[in-house]
């Protein structure tokens with residue numbers, strides 16, 4: 001089985017959709033963690049101030065103003081998803097700055113040990129709490145680790161504590177990394193499951209075409225564009241002729257195979273922007289945006305010929321009947337389908353293997 005990331009990355013469209021979905025889900029986490037952390041830093045600054053430590057002014061400015069302000073800014077920006085890039089940059093930089101400042105004011109002093117937990121916590125926070133996605137979180141945590149190690153080279157801590165400090169540091173990074181990996185895996189699995197659920201809720205299990213619910217939705221979407229651009233939109237209803245005979249003669253499973261091949265023939269012969277669905281047993285519908293009635297009539301005729309020429313299961317031919325209708329302003333998809341259906345029944349009545357157009361101006365146009 002492919003790893004989750006390659007499953008997502010193998011489809012560039014799905015990858016960018018995943019990133020978009022991921023941002024939506026992390027924004028809330030990011031907001032709460034930013035506000036809470038800002039609050040904790042203010043408390044930190046107050047406690048530190050009362051300890052009367054050297055560089056008190058620097059500490060107060062850093063922990064009471066700069067870091068909380070940065071976090072509050074991130075929290076507020078999280079209400080505006082288009083600022084995500086800025087938020088992400090700040091979130092990557094903020095913990096590194098916090099670690100750097102901690103080392104700057106405490107390294108080499110006797111109370112360094114009391115401030116070291118902030119370093120470990122900062123690494124875990126970056127990897128698991130911040131709301132950053134996997135890669136930027138790892139980058140930021142690794143940068144923090146590197147700064148701590150470099151600081152220990154420049155200003156060595158007592159030999160007996162060195163190993164202990166390294167142990168806590170690596171532990172913080174490793175636990176954070178494990179958690180970040182788990183979070184990322186859960187996120188990707190959830191996304192893929194959601195995609196699969198959405199797909200199965202909208203597709204016909206036998207043919208893989210859209211189902212009635214989805215075609216209704218696609219029609220409404222196309223209608224919004226069509227109305228805006230004042231373009232025509234047409235609908236074709238299709239029904240396989242004497243399909244009951246196929247089932248009776250060759251069996252139900254052969255009937256299923258015919259439905260699948262029939263769907264494939266239709267799908268291969270429509271344009272990319274057209275939408276096709278199976279809406280009943282052997283009934284199909286195609287929505288054709290930006291298509292006039294006469295153009296749709298031409299499409300239906302060409303589909304009819306393609307179907308008639310196709311040899312199903314290398315054994316027999318099938319014919320099909322078509323009803324075409326153009327959308328009228330203010331009409332619902334149900335009404336449009338009803339008119340296309342009437343044209344389809346007309347095609348059946350007139351001997352099958354035919355295309356008929358819904359009444360009114362269309363007939364004049366095509367005669």
Ligand SMILES: Nc1nc2c(ncn2[C@@H]2O[C@H](COP(=O)(O)OP(=O)(O)OP(=O)(O)O)[C@@H](O)[C@H]2O)c(=O)[nH]1
Pocket residue numbers: 206239240241242243244245247251252253254255256259280281282348352
């Ligand atoms: N194999 C198979 N058969 C189906 C499926 N859904 C519906 N049917 C069958 O499709 C047949 C439709 O028969 P009718 O509605 O009488 O239509 P027809 O025989 O195609 O006749 P006309 O439409 O009048 O040309 C019935 O026998 C249904 O059992 C399906 O998913 N698989």
